[in-house]
Amino acid sequence: MIPKLTEKISLWQLFILIYVFEIGSSVVVDIGSDAKQDAWIAILLATGIGAVTIVFYHYLLNKKEGKNLFELFEFCFGKYISKVFTFGYIIYFFYIASRVMRDFGELLVSSIFEKTPIEFISITITLVIIYLLYLGIEVLGRTSEIFLPYVFFFLIMVGLFILFSGEIQFENLQPVLAEGIGPVIKAVFPQLMTFPFGEVVAFMTIIPYVSSFKHAKKVSVVAILFSGLMLTYTTIVLITTLGAEMKARATFPLLSAAREISLLKFIERVDLIVVFVVMFGIIVKVSVYFFAGLKGLEHLFSIPYRAFIFPMGTIIAFISIAISHNFAEHIEEGLVFVPYYLHLPFQYFIPLLLLPFLLWKTRQKNKKVNK
Template identity: 30%
Template sequence: MNSAGTLRVSELAVCLSLFEVGSTTLFLMGGEAKQDAWLAMLAGAFTGLLLLCIHLGIHHQEPDLDLFQLLRNHMGKILGTILSLLFISYFAYEASRNLRDLAEVTDLTLLNRTPLWLVSLITIVVVSNTVRYGYRVLFLMCMMLFPVMVLGYTLISVLIPSTGLLHTDLSLPVMENGWGPIFRAAFPEMISFPFGQAVLFLVFYPYARNGRNLNKVVIAAYIITALSLTFINQLIIFVMGPQIAMFSTLPLLQTVQLIEMTEVFERMDALFTLLLFLGLGIKLAAFFHGAVIGLERITQRSYKKWVLPMGIVLYGVSFLSPTFTEHIEVGRGFTLIYISPVFQIFLPVLLFLVILLKKRMKNKKTKNN
């Protein structure tokens, strides 16, 4: 893939925003903190912002190199290749999870008589076709869908209070049990999903054209998205209450189904399902792109040759969990606690320290000479 500055910074920021939204609205985030879920989300978002600053710091050391090139340059060819393969596996696994999420949501909401394997097959074929045309198509698609996503979630955020569903007293008392439940809900789960997943964009930053304003625009997009997600998440608490919301399979969908404005807005759940499909599809495509770009970097073979094999792998891996319940338990439990922090926190921080150390040693050597 040619990385000669083919993206506007605004396109990168919009894609990051939609990527963060992705499948986040599918779940109640910070449910363990109950009515203080908003505080848990803000704590997770703040930590995610620090990670994003580290990612941007890594990028600005060598702006022309993506994540895989940086790993091979600074970690050595062998270790760098091994770490690149691990990141490719991580991106592929996250893509497969989004594929399963999309298929399950389709089964639960619209096509309950259509086999799961068929829904997944159609989805992966459509997304693979998008990936085949390169990252440029993904970012243009995000620009086209951005107004739809903003309008849809704004409409939901306005209609819920205007139809009398909002009960702000359900978020009281604030910090009833102190900071303990808030921190337990935020760390590491909230960082791992969704905020820490922005590590993927280390693959895309080099494509930005004249990235002088990259930091400001990306950080602004991240903050606005994090605050919006926190507000939308808290709407679930305001409507359903923390106790009921915690045990709901699709809490925001159930919340939206309660909206009733006769002869004005009907079947708002169809709108929300569309927004979910778009978010999941974008996130799936973004992780898919990250995986095939990595394979191109390692093998020096065009990413297009890896689209079909990777699509087959994603399709197969998406069925590893026999049931949706187990799929959620693995993804929101073991993966977020033990796997994601390695790729989102440990390895990026290690890479940043190695780059800074090598840069310092080089400057010292130059000064001595």
């Protein structure tokens, strides 16, 4: 028998989940490369868009407090039409979870476990995530509380170690806006506004379970701003260490930059620090997407979501392998197909479509209550 879970997380746990979720795979792959040496400016602009986006999501949830994304669909569109939107988001959440899982598998296979099959890595991480989510979203929040200081400390120390090793060249940041604002805007739309900042749409299935819902908006905005500043920091470190061109060509820029560390002939080869940060970020990010998809199945079939955890976990592990033949194809698909055909509709277009129906429905209900 499946035990009953208390699906409540604190505001601090919400902050941690959003922060780690945003860092997640963003530190694995190169982001903002279209802006070249101005990538850090593009990330700052995208951070502002991300803050506005999370405020918009919270506004939708606030119209029917206590209801998640899928329940809002049913409230606005009815029982049958809402199933179409719910099914679409289920596919979207599970597919992106598989893509993020592949990111981490490729990092480990190419950098550390070169002779280990990527299938073994995907299965192992999936089992960890299955165990976490079976215990509940609250356990994921508590686990994140434990590891957050290490993630924050390691990211800061990697930058400082590179600085003290004498590998940072601040002239790589110049000239600022050499080609105008055009490349920066190109980097923001659609890449940065969809990955990673628009991905917080998954939290529309988690925010309703925050213990203090009325303060969730402020906490979410602060988490987005904080994660944006951390991504800006890591991007500046990468550009000043590798240069804009080398950063764009590197498969895993942060790992390449960390390998430049050579301090006092003692602190060298800190690859494991980067891998740890990425591993924890990937676990949280896949878990959030996985949980969002499971809540969709729970709403669709009226069955507790934990009944779907193991079968869907095996499917995610399989898709993460079958999704592409190699890492180059995987990245190309993520830069061309995913932003336009998946991220933009599910992160922005459908929530915007939901807004007028939600306003109309709540207004009609308020009139009935007043009468």
